[in-house]
Amino acid sequence: MVLDVTAKNLDEKEPAKQLLFSDQRIWWEIGKDLHNRMRYGAWQIKEIVDLTLQPMETIKERFLMNFDTDIETVEIEVTLSYFINGKKGDMVHSAKKTLAYELD
Amino acid sequence: MHNFITIGLKKEWNTPLTKAQIMKCLDCHAPTVAYATEELAFEIGKMIVTAYKMDGTKEGNDAKKELARLNVGCLACHNIKATAVARGLHGDPGPGMIYGPNGEDGDNAHPSEELVDLSRASFCMQCHGKYKAADGEIIQCNTLSGSFQNTYVAQGGSQSCQDCHMKKGHLFPGGHDLDTVKEGLGLQVEIVPYGHLPGTLEKKVKDPQKWIPSAVVNVFIENKTGHRIPDG
Structure with missing residues (x-):
């Protein structure tokens, strides 16, 4: 499960330069063998490191987030995604808000 | 399973492919194989390797098609695994008997017997948790039952697996079903804008005399399920 938080400068025309802030949190389970090495095979995994969200x-x-002093409009987006495996993920929930700052 | 056979058994354990070994996977993934002969189980193991290695070829597709017949079907739960949680009390499943939580007779298509076990979490936990093979080997495809029992139930949770995962009947929606995932996870976001005091940040800004446009984002994620997320 992955939480992504981004902030974009909406006044910037070039998409590549829009990103002002980006951070991520991940919840998952690490399988390890009896030598404490991370493993993927079910036959190899004997214990886990539990980094999941508990019931x-x-x-x-x-x-x-602190932006630069000439930033006027920021779009903040939060997305929560669930990955059924390492390759396939779906967005479960999201929230978006645009902030306008008055420059003095 | 291909990796278990070609890497686990062959390279790491240096152990031949036998029914006992392959049942460490198939007892849950294809429980009908429990009734196969040693030779047939060996052939099924070889078919698993062929289906993976020859994927896209006629040989690979043929193997896949054959293996699909062994998928977890009605009998897996309603006969083969039905009595296993309380084997001492119920004994082995009767040949051809269909066990169900209410004993309905399925329009006389088959003999039926009421067995409340199928509506209990412990029934699902046979496979959805740490699995102990006949020789004592621990196989850990998933660990879901651990967090269900030791965290959810320990905190007063009273729902069973079936309460949530049989809402769409025998489709058993779970992590593959986005609606079910959405139902199990809550997200609340609070975004608070403010102007940070000029000259108080280490970060360089264009004009140190000006208020710094800033925001605090608080995110609350709630696990509303009866087990850890993610798990299987």
């Missing part, structure tokens, strides 16, 4: 748990993540 009945609400987790809080906080992101602080």
